[in-house]
Amino acid sequence: MRALSIITVFAFSIICMPTSGHATTVDHHEFEAWLEAPFVAGKDGTRALTLHFSAPDARPGHTLHWRLDLLAPNGRALRMWRRTQPLEEPGRNVTIRWHAPPTLRQGVYRLRLRARAGNNPEVEQDWNVAVGALPAAPAASLQATDAVEALPYAIYLGNLHSQTNHSDGGGALDHCTGAQAPQSAALGPADAYAYARQHGLDFLMTSEHNHMYDGSDGTNIEADPAAATALYRSGLQAAAQWNRTHSGFLAIYGQEWGVISHGGHLNILNSGELLGWERNALGELLADTESPRNDYAALYRLMRERGWAGQFNHPQRHQFAIGGKPLAWTEDGDQAMLLCEVMNSNAFSAHTDEAEPRLSTYEAACNQLLEAGYHLAFSSDQDNHCANWGASYSNRTGVLVERGAPLDAASLLAALRARRVFATMDKNARLILTANGHLMGERFVNRGKLTLRASYASLSGHRAAAIDIFHGVPGRNGAVAALGGTARTVVTPAAGEHFYYARVTQDDGKMLWSAPIWVSQQPRNRALRKIELR
Missing domain, CATH: 2.60.40.10 (Immunoglobulins)
Structure with missing residues (x-):
């Protein structure tokens, strides 16, 4: 069977936040595109490169611009396909049949996809493909099992990004096709931890959207602040209770802060406080601590003061702006942010066989954050919204914990702060x-x-x-x-x-x-x- 590589690109639609009632904003209702590219060509040397596009908010007159580049190992552009086409349908596929010319030397090349829909910013992702027979390993020393096993660290593999029914996750697998209505699903954090443990993970973070504790994707003006903060505390208690009664698996509960539109999502791994910006009709804050929406400078400052640790989730080059500058560095942010999600499996996958074909890479944005000055390790998560925590694909975040130390919140956080982390698409x-x-x-x-x-x-x-x-x-x-x-x-x-x-x-x-x-x-x-x- 040929191995398939998939790129998923998200270009995010403009979403208006309601100020009253129960109206929703659908935080995940975005333009979506991904590239399906077999890593190895067929027997005749041909492969089908399929570009999938989904535009739920397409309007008359909107256009889709995409460009696909073939890059040599040294980064030089060798071939380019591009098109501008109307966005008249919710979904549209483009298939390119490509046969590598005989002048192209054997090796591993890069396909880079750039896409933009309507008024959305351009986003970029890329993926590797093999040309010719698979090359041999670059050096025998690369296969260094002994070197890995000789380290004074135990390697734990898990998923630091998922949702349950405390926000828009926990959807039953028989009908889960997207984000759930906030707090509508049956399965919560304890169910997620049990499932992930059963499927071989060493740790799972349930990272609930901080602005959905009012039971709404927008702002519920009738919401009770005490109920919102109590739900958050119940999640912390569920993780603590799980860890007291189970060994060999670490349950983590936290929040995914922010919105996608003109913002960006990030996880806060160790906060005992629910952060938020929404208020009910009485002007009461629907959170423990106020944290203005899309104000990343203020958020990083708060995180540093509290000693909280963060992860950039599925970052794009136009997100996490400060003073109009995307992916902007601050000293506070550098202290607080530890991880950058370099790849994700599809957030709405219902697969339980680790074979989800829709994958996303974010290496370009992570590199830009590193060049800005952030000290970040790469992570690889699944953003599960369906009840398949950690089972949609074989990717994991690997963490090196001091050998002999218990797998607990303190030892894992110490390893993350030391950036002893690798990201892998293969759990083995x-x-x-x-x-x-x-x-x-x-x-x-x-x-x-x-x-x-x-x-x-x-x-x-x-x-x-x-x-x-x-x-x-x-x-x-x-x-x-x-x-x-x-x-x-x-x-x-x-x-x-x-x-x-x-x-x-x-x-x-x-x-x-x-x-x-x-x-x-x-x-x-x-x-x-x-x-x-x-």
Whole structure:
């Protein structure tokens, strides 16, 4: 069977927030597009690239603009397809039959999709495809199972992004096709933890939309603030009760803050307070603590003051703006935000066989956040809204917890703060990056040469088809670039700040991302160099 790679692109529709009544805004009612691209071509060398588009808010006169580029391993554009077409129907597919020309050398190439619908901002995602016979692993040392197992850390795999009936999740699998009406489904946090544990996860976060605790997708002017905050506290209590009575699995309860329209979603992993901006008809805040909608500078400041940890969820390049600048860096945000979701399976999948075909990648936006100066590890989640927590696809967030430490909230949070994290599309694969003996997630001062080593291990017999080491400069607000294509890369960085991370593409097209490692390169001391030469 050929392995399939899917890209899902979301370009978000403008949504008006009601100020009264029970009217809803449908936070997930967005333009959607994804690219279905087989990682390996058929026997005749041809593959069908299918672009799927869904525009629930299409209006007369709206147009869809899309562009698909084939990129060489060095990033050079080799082929381009593009079209502008009317958005007259709710859904539309475009199929491109592509046969790689014989002049194209064997290797792993990149397909990059950019799409824009109506007045929505352009979004970008990309995916790898193999041309010709699958290449051999770039270096024998890449298959470094022993190196991974020798680490003084236990590896736990889970999902840090899902919903239950405390917001718009928990939908029964026999009829779940999208977000549920807030608080309408039957299954809550305890059901989610039990399901995820049964399906082999080590941890699950139920991250409920903070603005749905009034039972509405908009603003319920009749809502009781005490009921909203009590529901949040009941979720915290459900996770605590689960952890007291079960071992070997960590239940996490938190909130997904924000709205998509002109904003962006992020998870707050450890808040004991419900944040919000909505008020009922009496002017009462429907939350514990006021947090103005779309004010990310204020949110980051609050998170830093409280010691809360965050994750950017399915980020796009036009989101998380401060002062009109998307993906803007602040010192508070850098302290509070730990993770960036680099890929997701479809939020509304009802699959329970880990075979959901609609997948999304967000590497471009995560890279922009890193270039802005954020110190973020990559995560890989599922955003489950149906009652299939962790089972829609084989992707996981891998966390390295100190060996011998219990799997609890404190040990997991300590590992996340240290950025000892990797993102994987294959729960049976591991990826670790080191630099001069320092583990991914670390920040250290270096002089002279820097030796980067990527250690990859597959527990299910897969091998690496490609390895990429990427380099960027925090605070430069430039472009991350591929540095090398081997498991061992030696460089002498220029004086200043740098970050590096590894990405492995398996022989089935599934990818893994290491956490970055941050290096402050110092000029070598001349006197020390003279001593060394004697």
